[in-house]
Amino acid sequence: MSQLVASELSCIKQDRVLFDNLSVTLSAGQLVHLRGPNGAGKTSLLRILAGLSAADSGHISWQNQSLGSDYFTQLVYLGHKNGLNLTLNAIENLYYWCAQHGVKISSAQLYDRLAALELTGLETLPVKALSAGQQRKVALARLWLKPAMVWLLDEPFTALDIRTIGMLENALNNFVTQGGAVMLTSHHVMTSAVGKVQSLDLEYRW
């Protein structure tokens, strides 16, 4: 059973305790919606779970081992920042990303993926020439490209149009029914297309 277990996490930023003694379990087939007001520590929690930053105390394990390369090969993390170089075009950005993450992919597959996201004709433009929503779509294309078991998504619906939101909700549902685990933050109210959603509420603490 693949499980991401975080126990007794605490995080302090600018002398403010965002959360302490927080234990979270994310197992296969689960979609957790992380909710809370701005500044409650949703992004901080996601970054800690992704292994990007360290918690002030607490422990995280993946399949009973501490986070290591076998976790990262199963993880797709999408943060506030798209992780796209603005000078390179969409194909190059995704190609190099796939190379970094050890995903073997042909350029035909990349073109197909971008076409499915309705980005036909924009593949070879520098990413800075794309609109915010289109840039977000290029970043989201990673979800389909890398075979993973955990998705950690920070505000994935931001700047997307209604059709793409529907597409992403379907993708989330498919991923979860196939045994993937998702934790996402969003202020967007998800439709029933997503399937069963569990909520985790963080409070703003003074």
Add this chain to the structure above:
Amino acid sequence: MTTLFYGVFKRDLALAFRQKAELAQPLLFLLIVITLFPIAVGPGPDILQRIGPGVIWVAAILASLLGMDRLFKEDFNDGSLEQMMLSGHPLYQLVLAKITAHWLVCFIPVLLLTPLFSILLNQTLTMAVALFLSLLLGTPLLSLMAAIAMGLTVGVPKGGLLPSLLMLPVLIPLLIFATSAVESAAMGLSYTPQLAVIGAMFLVALALAPLATVYALKVSQH
């Protein structure tokens, strides 16, 4: 290893050649400094021969400070760096790939132009050879130290002068030994001891600087 080569090393090179103006900027700066110096201090062949190695080295260091930002700043700001850190590769290798790409882009053009600079500043052949060798061993050290300094300050908005200040303690001994090597060459003495010291500094930095950079980047991501 191959995935890193394609994903990071080739990416950084492709990116550098996409931004040709930025690529040429340090080189132009170097050329301007070296052509301005003889005008300022007088074009006497003896003076030029004496100050030449120092001028070239100082100009090369200043030019490298100009190109230092390219190392991590852009990738940090657009989030590419966090995606790279989540690729599951040892960060040591990732940082080393980035430093190698940076050295190739920033310093190979400088090395290629050194013979021209040597002629411009009236260096004898033995001096030019010593200068070239000292740059060949010394510039990778600059790249490695720049990586630590940039890694530490990548999260600081308007970091500006801070990385240059952080590099100063390493720059000074490097400059002393490099110019002393060329001075020995000018007097017809052996300059291998100075080169050996620079080489030793380079090897120590090669072993330790990537580790320090990895730690600095992790702290900056926090």
